[in-house]
Amino acid sequence: MTKDAAHRARIAVSALFIANGLSLAVWVPRLADIQSDLAISDLEVGIALAAGAAGGLIMGPWAGWAAGKWGSARVSVVTLLLFAPMTPLLAFVPGVWAFAAVLLWIGGMDAVMDAAMNAHSLRVQKLYKRSIINAFHGYWALGAVTGGLIGAGSAVIGASLALTLIVTAIFTVGTVLLTARWLLPGPDPDSHLESDLAVEDETDQLSMADPSSVSPDGSGFLAIARKRALTPLTATLGLFTVLAVVVEMIPGQWSSIYLTSIDTPSQFIGVAFVASTAGLTIGRFTGDRLVDRFGELRVVRVGMASAAIVLTAGLLVGSAWAFVIACFVAGYSVATLFPAAMRAAAHIPGIKPAAGVSMVSWLSRAGFVAAPIVVGAIANTWGPGWGIACAAAAAAVLVPLSAVLTRGATPPTHLSERSL
Secondary structure (H helix, E strand, C coil), X not given: CCHHHHHHHHHHHHHHHHHHHHHHHXXXXXXXXXXXXXXXXXXXXXXXXXXXXXXXXXXXXXXHHHHHHHCHHHHHHXXXXXXXXXXXHHHCCCCHHHHHHHHHHHHHHHHHHHHHHHHHHHHHHHHHCCCCHHHHHHHHHHHHHHHHHHHXXXXXXXXXXXXXXXXXXXXXXXXXXXXXXXXXXXCCXXXXXXXXXXXXXXXXXXXXXXXXXXXXXXXXXXXXXXXCCCCHHHHHHHHHHHHHHHHHHHHHHCHHHHHHHCCCCHHHCCHHHHHHHHHHHHHHHHHHHHHHHHCHHHHHHHHHHHHHHHHHHHHHHCCHHHHHHHHHHHHHHHCXXXXXXXXXXXXXXXCCHXXXXXXXXXXXXXXXXXXXXXXXXXXXXXXXXXXXXXXXXXHHHHHHHHHHHHCCCCCCCCHHHCXX
């Protein structure tokens, strides 16, 4: 394959990551508007958000089968076409169950697209013979930041949610259709573990079960468990990732509802979500350098201690700007946690890297399902601030729990430390 073809494939995969992040993020700053229009409680919001995560839990195990049958390139494009045009329905749903149903579909298609585009990104990475997958995830974060800015900006100028989502869907679909012809042709390799980049490639698939290690009949968890990958160490790493999900997801996702509850002017409602995703983006682009210089364990502990303190302080101060700063700090601090957990899972003695990573990834999805319900229930009883305080508590627990990263075998040198 020529150098130009590899470069075009890289652009096409980057477009997939950007389109995915943009589609998923653009409506989040307007969540308070959706709640107000539907006249639903915080608990009902939590249930609807959990439905989206449940869709991923249901459909995720089918990603490997779909990519094997039709190829990761085609599956990535088709699933984007199946969920991006559905996002405008969020502006027209008549009630909480319709809201939950749309999120269930979006979450399910996103899980399959996530697995497929990550699998395809690994094919492109092999052409470069060096690590480029972190940059793809950086582009996803940039897409999410852009989506947050569009969502927040649309509220400032008074644009309707429906118009905002329709224009965004047209842009994302058009972008992917224009670049799809540059994706790599032909079937995918049978295994991600064929090259000397295998273990690191596996660990960089942050929040997804490895598509080649989950059975096509939807029994991925049971299949992995039968391989004896469910051990006390993988279970503890699973808890680690669940808590990391809470720190990463809750402050930004619930920010518009919290800021509305403290009478923040409407033009500032979306700023906290943008701050959260911006912090995550910067953290993912700079995390490798921090880990190389200070060590993974120290970075995680300092980051989570900082997140716990700043989130608590932001909620106690009770001002919009204090909370915006707290969201940025939490997003930046949590950026390295998923890669750390995945690397640890790939180096557990006696367990194949694919099985360890898949088990921990699968367990982490429980966080996406449970966290919105728990936060919604707490917010419904004591207020959104108390619900978001769950993220501060999770960060505090992660400080001592991070010791799990040092158990088992010592991970090999990270790709970023090699001569590439």
